[in-house]
Amino acid sequence: MTNSTAILGSTGSIGTQAIEVAQMHGIRVTALAANTRVDELVKQARQLRPELLCIADESRYPALKEAAAGLGCRLLAGMDGLCEIAQHQSTELLLNSVVGMVGLLPTLTAIEANKPIALANKETLVAGGALVMKAAAERSLPIYPIDSEHSAIFQCLQGNKRSQLKKIILTASGGPFFGKTKADLKEITVEQALNHPNWSMGNKITIDSATLMNKGLEFIEARWLFDLAPDQIEIVVHRQSVLHSAVVYQDDSVIGQMGVPDMKIPIQYALLYPDRLPCPTKPLSLTDYGTLTFAKPDFDTFDCLTACIRASETGGSAPVVANGANEEAVAAFLARKIPFLRIGELVHSALEKLPVKPLTCYEDVAAADRAAREFVREAIAADA
Numbered sequence: 001m002t003n004s005t006a007i008l009g010s011t012g013s014i015g016t017q018a019i020e021v022a023q024m025h026g027i028r029v030t031a032l033a034a035n036t037r038v039d040e041l042v043k044q045a046r047q048l049r050p051e052l053l054c055i056a057d058e059s060r061y062p063a064l065k066e067a068a069a070g071l072g073c074r075l076l077a078g079m080d081g082l083c084e085i086a087q088h089q090s091t092e093l094l095l096n097s098v099v100g101m102v103g104l105l106p107t108l109t110a111i112e113a114n115k116p117i118a119l120a121n122k123e124t125l126v127a128g129g130a131l132v133m134k135a136a137a138e139r140s141l142p143i144y145p146i147d148s149e150h151s152a153i154f155q156c157l158q159g160n161k162r163s164q165l166k167k168i169i170l171t172a173s174g175g176p177f178f179g180k181t182k183a184d185l186k187e188i189t190v191e192q193a194l195n196h197p198n199w200s201m202g203n204k205i206t207i208d209s210a211t212l213m214n215k216g217l218e219f220i221e222a223r224w225l226f227d228l229a230p231d232q233i234e235i236v237v238h239r240q241s242v243l244h245s246a247v248v249y250q251d252d253s254v255i256g257q258m259g260v261p262d263m264k265i266p267i268q269y270a271l272l273y274p275d276r277l278p279c280p281t282k283p284l285s286l287t288d289y290g291t292l293t294f295a296k297p298d299f300d301t302f303d304c305l306t307a308c309i310r311a312s313e314t315g316g317s318a319p320v321v322a323n324g325a326n327e328e329a330v331a332a333f334l335a336r337k338i339p340f341l342r343i344g345e346l347v348h349s350a351l352e353k354l355p356v357k358p359l360t361c362y363e364d365v366a367a368a369d370r371a372a373r374e375f376v377r378e379a380i381a382a383d384a
């Protein structure tokens with residue numbers, strides 16, 4: 001297990017739970033970074049006394065300076081600050097739980113500084129999977145997935161031969177709109193889309209769960225993490241979120257990982273790997289659940305999922321485009337500028353209209369991301 005960790009995205013849902021787990025097991029928190037929430041960040045710093053404190057939104061730096069005066073932390077801001085934390089000397093492991101493609105550069109920076117990563121930022125792998133996995137393999141650095149499904153798969157791979165893996169079963173809760181048709185989803189409001197049945201998460205990922213974009217991103221994430229062909233991933237809707245995913249071996253044995261839907265379990269596995277110690281969560285009672293159900297996903301209604309699978313098969317910049325278009329479209333939906341179903345349409349049309357390019361360096365990724373966002377912004381402006 002790790003002795004010290006830096007947490008990017010510390011005021012978010014994963015970040016606050018990671019702090020709880022770290023405190024329970026005496027893991028020192030060396031640095032904290034938040035996007036915009038200065039007050040929460042400083043409150044965490046007062047309690048944990050990290051060496052470095054960073055606010056990603058540079059316009060809030062003066063507020064951070066004022067609020068953190070006398071704490072004795074070195075204060076940082078912006079992408080430079082995130083990257084400084086990523087390579088900070090007294091940190092053993094970087095826990096990256098920022099939201100969006102902004103997490104990629106700090107991940108690459110940490111790998112270059114020989115730090116293992118606990119990764120909750122799926123966009124890092126969706127956009128930069130080729131770069132991240134290559135850099136980590138060159139240095140034999142582990143990437144511990146914190147996404148619950150990928151943590152489950154990672155756990156199911158322990159003690160078995162990777163070469164004897166047949167496929168994985170990636171489970172999906174189905175989100176709040178399982179069983180609905182496109183016609184039902186026309187008038188969906190932001191509040192309805194933010195009302196997830198099982199998981200309590202940040203806004204962006206909750207919308208991604210409602211569109212099933214989240215499962216599409218996880219499909220791409222799984223391909224990179226576990227080096228899988230597209231036909232080695234079966235997506236299964238499992239409404240209760242108890243089986244977090246499973247692995248099928250050549251002998252058709254299916255090994256799954258179960259637990260209550262609580263992110264503290266995958267967070268702790270990443271921080272304590274390979275140890276399994278008591279976790280601040282509820283135990284799973286299978287008899288309380290009684291029934292677990294499994295169904296095929298509805299690829300027609302949830303076309304973000306289809307878009308991601310297609311983008312992953314296309315390769316090159318296509319997954320970056322799908323992700324960038326989605327980030328921009330979700331922000332517009334949350335700002336009540338576009339209707340719910342427009343998110344999927346925009347992701348599809350960005351993939352159709354923008355050229356597929358090879359990704360050889362970070363700048364290639366950033367350029368494809370910028371092009372996708374610009375495409376979506378222009379499309380939304382044309383809608384109005």
Ligand code: MG
Pocket residue numbers: 147148149218
């Ligand atoms: Mg997940």
